[in-house]
Structure formats: C-alpha cells, structure tokens
Amino acid sequence: MQSLGEAGISTVCLGVADEISINAGFAEVVREFGRIDVRGNDAGYGSHGAIQAIPMYVGRRQFELNAFGADRIAQRVLP
Numbered sequence: 001m002q003s004l005g006e007a008g009i010s011t012v013c014l015g016v017a018d019e020i021s022i023n024a025g026f027a028e029v030v031r032e033f034g035r036i037d038v039r040g041n042d043a044g045y046g047s048h049g050a051i052q053a054i055p056m057y058v059g060r061r062q063f064e065l066n067a068f069g070a071d072r073i074a075q076r077v078l079p
Contacts, residue, residue, distance in 0.1 A: 001013060010029075010032070012029055013025075016041075016043045016065060016069030016070065016073055017061075017065045017069050017072075019072070022072055022073065022076060026076055036077050039073060039074070039077045043065065043066075043069050043070070044065060044069070045062060045065065046062065047059065047062050
C-alpha cells in the first residue's frame with residue numbers, strides 16, 4: 001500500500017471481518033473526502049492441506065473473511 005500512497009492514491013487499511021474496523025475505515029474516508037469513489041479488495045487467505053486435517057473453525061474463518069468480508073465492504077460502499 002506504500003507504493004500506492006507514493007503514487008498519490010489514498011488508502012485505508014481495515015479488517016474486512018471486523019465491523020468496528022470497517023466502520024472506522026469508512027468514517028475516516030468520509031471525514032477526509034466526503035464520499036467514496038472507488039473500492040478495491042485485497043483481502044483473503046488460504047488454508048492448505050488435506051480437508052480432514054484442517055479444523056472446521058479454520059475453514060469457517062477463511063470463508064468468513066474471503067466471502068463475507070468482500071460482501072460487507074460492498075454493502076457499505078454501494079449505497
């Protein structure tokens with residue numbers, strides 16, 4: 001994200017699985033710029049290994065972040 005800032009692009013880092021972080025990030029943008037013109041996603045991760053070796057809570061956390069995280073941000077930006 002540093003290289004984006006050096007190119008004159010404003011960025012906000014937030015946790016897409018954390019409503020408090022999302023609210024704070026959006027408040028920061030609106031306070032500084034008044035609106036959001038562009039949204040990008042760069043969040044996600046993968047758990048590697050045999051399905052029987054990955055604990056269910058790890059799979060749930062991964063799905064929560066990778067699938068619902070992007071949806072949370074879209075729901076905030078689109079209106």
